[in-house]
Amino acid sequence: MDLTTTYLGMTLSNPLVPSASPLTKEIDHIRQMEDAGAAAVVLHSLFVEQLQQEELELHYHLTEGTESFAEALSYFPEPPEFKLGPEEYLEHIQKAKAAVQMPVIASLNGPMADNWPNYASEMEEAGADALELNIYAIPTDLDLSGREVEQSYLDIVTEVKQAIAIPVTVKLNPFFSNLANIAKQLDDAGADGLVLFNRFYQPDIDLQALEVVPSVLLSTPQAMRLPLRWIAILAGKVKADLAATSGIWSVEDVLKMLMVGAKVTHLCSALLKNGISHLASVKKELFEWLERHEYESVNQMQGSMSQARCPDPSAYERAQYMRALSSYAHRR
């Protein structure tokens, strides 16, 4: 059974690729992923905003209270240098590359207006095989138009593509007026891949403390429906490789994503919950399922259920949503 797939110009041994998560902070975990059958790995993200925040905080705290009181003109020793940039992350890329054979995809996470090309270049130099851009911004400015938001995405991709030679994939969120259009524009801007979809961490409310609190929820299998639909719609219509992420827990989820056109499927919550060895089970089950159902290869199945190729293309469109809802209401 041929499980290979191609993604971002790379040939991968299978379509299972652990996505960016805290798990990849440990080199040992990355090794375990490879041992469990991962075809590539997306490293945890380098959070540009966090780096900048840390830089400001460090400056603030090294300055606060200094040169005010005769006996304590400073409160900290100053080391010869600070590692304020992405040094640690870059080192991690190098270590990961040295530790495993599979491709290592670096992940860069930041808000709209930042120095993406520089970070991208540094990651390329550190040895990343590809780069995933996680453009992470919740636009809250009432005067910022959707067009401007889209343009800033496009600018980032254009600039990064000009700066580096390794493939670039863009992790998208679903909150665009016309996702198909932004996908096309990113495709035109040179994105080698699109990862559908990024999940923003949604805040929660602590009823006791009356505070808004950050809360990380693992994705549920239901979450896969959204990327499933959009990969189905986009498959074959954009040049960029499509990667599926969110809610992929079981082999069935993997199969569905491949069928709608995903080149790779990203697992995250499933590994956090079930452990890295879960990957081996999914891979095994994938192999068995394909054999059982007499597929020749993964490639054969990829896109077979996309909107373009499925029996009922309208099933992926809006009208279907209304029917689904009413059928749900009737069931109650």
Added chain:
Amino acid sequence: MNKMHATIEGNEAVAYVAHRTNEVIAIYPITPSSGMGEWADEWSAKGQRNIWNTIPLVVEMQSEGGAAAACHGALQTGALTTTFTASQGLLLMIPNMYKIAGELTGTVFHVAARTLATHALSIFGDHSDVMAVRATGWGLVSSGSVQEAHDFALISQVAALRSRIPFVHFFEGFRITHEVAKIELIDEEVMRAMIPYELVEQQRARAMTPDRPVLRGTAQNPDHFFQMRETINPFYDRCCDLFQDAMDQFAGLTGRQYQLFQYHGPQDAERIVVMMGSGAQAAHETVDYLNAHGEKVGLLKVRVYRPFDGKRFIESLPASTRAIAVLDRTKEPGAGGEPLYLDVVHALYEGLASGHGSLDSFPVVVGGRYGLSSKDFTAAMAKGVYDNLALDRPKNHFTIGINDDLTHTSLAYDKEFSVESEQVVRALFYGLGADGTVGANKNSIKIIGKDTDSYAQGYFVYDSRKAGAVTVSHLRFGPDPIRSSYLINKANFIACHQWSFLERYDLLRDIVSGGTFLINSVYGPDEVWDHLPAKVQQAIIRKKLKLFVIDAYEVAKQMGMGSRINTVMQTCFFAISGVLPKEEAIAAIKREIEKTYGKKGEQIVQMNFRAVDESLSHLHEVTIPEAGVSGPPFPPIVPDHAPEFVKKVIAPIISGDGEDLSTSMLPCDGTFPTGTAQWEKRNIALEIPVWDPQVCIQCGKCSMVCPHATIRMKVVEPGLLEDAPETFKFMECKTKDWKGMKFCLQVAPEDCTGCGLCVEMCPAKNKAHAGLKAINMAEQMPIREQERRNWEFFLKLPDLDRRQIKVTSVRTQQVQRPLFEFSGSCAGCGETPYYKLLSQLFGDRAVIANATGCSSIYCGNLPTTPFTKDHNGRGPTWSNSLFEDNAEFGMGFRLSIDKQKEFAMELVARLAPQLGDELVGGLLTATQKTEADIYEQRMRVAALKEKLDGIETPEARQLLDLADMLVKKSVWVVGGDGWAYDIGFGGLDHVLASGRNVNMLVLDTEVYSNTGGQMSKATPLGAVAKFAAGGKPAPKKDLGLIAMTYNTVYVARVAMGAKDEQTLKAFIEAEAYDGPSLIIAYCHCIAHGITMRTGMKNQEAAVDSGQWILYRFNPDLVKEGKNPLQIDSRAAKIPVEEYLKMENRFRMLTKSRPEEARRLFAKAQLLAERNWRIYNHLASFDPEGTKTTEG
């Protein structure tokens, strides 16, 4: 050899040489010498090597005594060794200094000469400390400038190694240690040439080693000790020659020639001043000026004071010498004169008798004191001294620089006399500590020092307050070396970086006519005039000043720099002053920005670059309106109804006019009244808390955590509020016991520092607007007047009878009046809430010993101090002895009070027949456990005094004197972790073992906070601190556990921000325990690199992570068959790392040594888990072998 210049401060200039010419450096932080140790540590940490190509070992010890002993040991075993110290630290070194000299061991201790504590502590400079080591046998070498301190660091090292006589190299604290000056650096080749390795080999050859075993440190008997003591004489006899040789060799290599006694002036001078140190610089320029104006005066600078070469001294004087004034920067009460004076008299006597020198007769010799505690010694004073010598009968044993109207020692002098050159730019900058003014000025000096041929000097005057601290920078730039070793009193440029200073200080007093005045002002060039106080307007007109304004806060805000206006104001200075061409100046500022901030990230650099570019377009010259003076008058410094002492003595100190206080106005023994902080309204908060009674749940937490006692609760009868101001707020009291009464919460608007701790602690949220609480911050200015009236009304409301207050619950206990208020601690201080709690619970009967450190400064630094009195006139009485002796000092209080009480009780028993059985029985058996008990006892004592008034016997008089001792006194010993864990541990341990009822409160900031964040043994594993730049590798000492091993000590570990009720319980139990108590209190601190506003959250996280376990260990519980240890916190809820990453002291390790951070943080987690298991084990087992009730 190329000449290298550097613009550096004295401490760095000395450490530069000491680090390069030593192998072992053992230090202990003490102001103002700490900087030298810190530089040395930083260089060694960076891998900077000495001239023999090895990295010196820098080790922090537990005290100066320890540092001296470590030096002694290191020297004995052959390493070139040094230390840096000052003042009390030098005193602690004396025993070892005798040994080191007695063993003829060449070394140099570099001493930032600082005042010794007498009637008061002073961190400033004079020679009293070095004069206290005259008898040790050490040489004493004096430097008078940053350049000299740099040079003599080397020359004295050479002389010490050659002569085998150890030297104290001293230079005045602050004036030299902290002055930034352009100097010529000594090349390492010069150092190598001066200290050839043979000198080191000789030292090594005398070292102890088992390979060539010898014995030192013997004990000797009367038969031979004396004569052996005389064996050292030849070494002292040749020491001065060797020293001069070293000076001559140095001159050959550098061109800078020094003499043991260096004469400056014409050879026909008649009046000579003899002095040493930085004051000689001022005298030097005065001599030049006076001689240029036809006088014949000279100056003899003493470089090497010990050994005192009398022959060279007299040979240095010109034959024309008619009168000599010897100036000592120390006071030796009871002596025939100050030390240098006596030495000069002796040298003249012996020299003339031996026919040395060119004098033909004994000149008039007088001695005088000057400059104690960094009191400026100006050219005007120097002239005053020369003028005195011109009199037929010059005054002897005089003082100069003060007005001694008590014993009339002071010389009169013309304060307006000045020798400042017109070629020198003299700029004064008044800034806030928080706005970065000093840092920017240091940068400016470096720019001018580096980018021009000008000489530059910067000196900085700091506040003794940490919150809202004011800084004054004195900068001079000129074409010649700058010798003006005093503050600028004829400025040609003054900048005011904070508008409120205009209303508080007479800033323009020292500006010259035609000078320039720059103000950071929210008012633009067209409107600023009308807002200036009349006094300022008058000065601007009278002195024809040029006036500029800039809204620096606006520029800084736009650039994202908050209130740090340093770069903005620096740019304006260069733009206006013309010290450098504008473009050149801007390029230079940017270069310095890059250098200063480069390693902190590009964002910071760019932010500052933008600030530079934006500043110039916001800078405006103001046209002085024709209309003239129209502004408001200065508000009074203190109100008219303040006590006389406050008006006459404290107020001038507040307004910066303390120099004008005469001797007779000041207390003779260091005693000051309490209750003075209330008179100084500092108005430093931009925002203050505002109470919303609709939301308040009356929990008392805001009041409890307030570091400055500026948010207070009262419960009063409703009738008392009838005349309340319209905006005064109150509500129904929710406490059952006080049903029907009204609850008031009031903020002191002019005393609040705006730290916001109260708002962060407030648990009550507005149900309609969850972003608001029962207390919310609001701008101070619009509500200042209204709240001032409310505060005054609040203060007049009576305090609740202490017997009615249930002290075991925060919500009720907080009604107790704080007797500790408005201290000068940092805004949001983590220590003072504990101190305030102590004052509320026990203040009316507390006697407090306080170790030197942050707490001794905010408790005892003038002008105003925080301890105050209740409506009965009772309150804490407080004193600071030293750093190292605090526990013993406090134990002395206990012993004294116990003895007096015992005596009083004996007298009561003896006088029983006259006093009556009931009164006597009551007095002698009172338990005094509760407020009611204490109240009853006070009533009995009052009755006793009344009765004693009618008994005319000596015993009755004695008892009257001691009667108050029958009321229980609460003895507290308070200090920081530097005291408790390090320098004072021996004494603390002794008091713990003593069994005496002494309560010790350790304000544990886990670092030496007051001296700038040096590691102590309380510093936790992984924390970055000075001397632990790579993260402290060893865990924190468990002081509590050590104390518990006595089984007779009450021990508690508390963290108010985590569990305030537990803190309260611990304080009450500790005080109630009839034996030694130890409370270790977690204090968040600015030295942790945290946001002070949320400091209590850091405390909570420390507890939640298991890093700071809360407990109480009460030996009394054993009597009840219980385990004495009770754990008061729960098992960890968050990983230790989560807590560590909240604080820069830990977090910065992840930025400097990420791998090490990971390793140490993981170790910290294991340690916390281990400690949790240990404490739980101790709390659950049955130590007495009987039935255990688990805690």
